[in-house]
Amino acid sequence: MIKPSVQILKALADSSRLMIVNVLMRKSAYVEEIAEMVSLTPPTVSFHLKKMEEAGLTVSHKEQYYTVYTLNEELFEKKLIDLIRIPDVEQAGQNIREEQYRQKVINAFFKYGKLKAIPVGRKKRRVVLDEIAQVFRPGMLYPEKEVNLIIAEYHDDFCTIRRAFIDEGIMTREKGVYQLAQKEKND
Numbered sequence: 001m002i003k004p005s006v007q008i009l010k011a012l013a014d015s016s017r018l019m020i021v022n023v024l025m026r027k028s029a030y031v032e033e034i035a036e037m038v039s040l041t042p043p044t045v046s047f048h049l050k051k052m053e054e055a056g057l058t059v060s061h062k063e064q065y066y067t068v069y070t071l072n073e074e075l076f077e078k079k080l081i082d083l084i085r086i087p088d089v090e091q092a093g094q095n096i097r098e099e100q101y102r103q104k105v106i107n108a109f110f111k112y113g114k115l116k117a118i119p120v121g122r123k124k125r126r127v128v129l130d131e132i133a134q135v136f137r138p139g140m141l142y143p144e145k146e147v148n149l150i151i152a153e154y155h156d157d158f159c160t161i162r163r164a165f166i167d168e169g170i171m172t173r174e175k176g177v178y179q180l181a182q183k184e185k186n187d
Contacts, residue, residue, distance in 0.1 A: 008056065008075070017048050021071065025071060031066075059071075109128050110128075115155040125168075129161065132151065136171070142177065
């Protein structure tokens with residue numbers, strides 16, 4: 001949502017484009033007609049209309065030999081506050097911080113794709129377990145031996161990691177067969 005809003009505001013932050021908007025507020029028009037009304041050359045008006053259309057401010061359609069431009073009235077009917085509001089800006093910031101933390105943990109505990117050590121802290125251990133668990137396919141059943149072999153590619157202590165998968169609810173185990181736990185829809 002941020003990018004389209006920025007593009008719209010940038011497109012409007014030009015006096016020539018504001019003059020073009022004022023022409024189009026009165027009526028739909030083609031390039032040469034707009035150029036004459038705002039005292040700009042047709043190529044300059046075409047340039048500005050292209051930027052405005054990319055931002056969604058105008059729409060165009062063909063009428064015989066001409067391309068006719070019209071304001072996107074739906075966009076202009078929006079309140080400015082609705083245009084600049086970023087939904088869940090706090091959540092977006094939190095997601096960025098979590099991803100930065102996750103990457104920091106991965107960089108600290110993995111070297112050349114191998115786990116150097118199993119973290120003691122629960123939060124860091126969870127990041128490491130989630131990273132390893134990505135190699136397992138959802139819905140697929142894995143015998144314990146196969147789980148051990150896959151985990152052993154990352155760390156020699158596959159028993160501890162396998163148990164941690166169960167303890168953390170990352171995997172389920174039934175009669176020696178493992179699979180990734182089903183994620184809830186809001187995860």
